[in-house]
Amino acid sequence: NAGVTQTPKFQVLKTGQSMTLQCAQDMNHNSMYWYRQDPGMGLRLIYYSASEGTTDKGEVPNGYNVSRLNKREFSLRLESAAPSQTSVYFCASSVAGRGNIQYFGAGTRLSVL
Amino acid sequence: QQQVKQSPQSLIVQKGGISIINCAYENTAFDYFPWYQQFPGKGPALLIAIRPDVSEKKEGRFTISFNKSAKQFSLHIMDSQPGDSATYFCAASPSGTYKYIFGTGTRLKVLA
Numbered sequence: 001n002a003g004v005t006q007t008p009k010f011q012v013l014k015t016g017q018s019m020t021l022q023c024a025q026d027m028n029h030n031s032m033y034w035y036r037q038d039p040g041m042g043l044r045l046i047y048y049s050a051s052e053g054t055t056d057k058g059e060v061p062n063g064y065n066v067s068r069l070n071k072r073e074f075s076l077r078l079e080s081a082a083p084s085q086t087s088v089y090f091c092a093s094s095v096a097g098r099g100n101i102q103y104f105g106a107g108t109r110l111s112v113l
Numbered sequence: 114q115q116q117v118k119q120s121p122q123s124l125i126v127q128k129g130g131i132s133i134i135n136c137a138y139e140n141t142a143f144d145y146f147p148w149y150q151q152f153p154g155k156g157p158a159l160l161i162a163i164r165p166d167v168s169e170k171k172e173g174r175f176t177i178s179f180n181k182s183a184k185q186f187s188l189h190i191m192d193s194q195p196g197d198s199a200t201y202f203c204a205a206s207p208s209g210t211y212k213y214i215f216g217t218g219t220r221l222k223v224l225a
Contacts, residue, residue, distance in 0.1 A: 043202065101162070102159075104157050105156050
């Protein structure tokens with residue numbers, strides 16, 4: 001059982017380039033999330049998907065787009081990368097409902113030069 | 114913006130000592146308070162969690178204390194071990210949602 005799988009693990013982009021971060025979960029969870037982690041800032045929610053077919057903005061959505069491809073997969077796209085988007089990105093999933101545990105992937109470390 | 118404030122930013126404890134990390138929140142409409150542990154290069158993993166209808170929850174060496182009137186909750190690690198060295202995040206879930214708002218993290222180092 002893999003849990004939450006993120007690809008790639010590392011990526012270097014030049015300013016203005018685009019890329020998509022992939023996330024897949026095999027736990028049959030309804031809800032999925034994208035966070036970014038920056039030093040001293042904790043984890044901040046970018047976008048989330050409460051269920052297949054729905055997506056909503058989190059705390060820091062500017063510069064990002066998401067797609068909930070199916071129940072398993074939730075991708076995060078940077079259309080025109082900026083140095084301010086240099087961060088570690090985490091995908092998480094949970095069973096829908098109150099107080100459910102979020103399970104995290106291992107992260108994607110992204111550098112934008 | 115709802116916030117969760119966490120302190121200290123870093124903590125050094127001797128092996129066998131007690132590690133204490135504190136969090137405070139600014140909005141009463143939270144109904145779930147998890148703590149996550151993160152090792153370098155890994156994703157966060159749930160350590161222990163509490164709901165506001167109880168004042169304390171203990172799992173092994175880890176205890177959450179919750180003070181609803183003060184809007185504060187804390188993590189106590191008893192008999193701290195070098196293997197506990199990690200970054201710890203508190204979080205709070207707004208009522209009626211399953212989103213989390215995370216604190217800024219505490220980097221714990223336990224000296225052997």
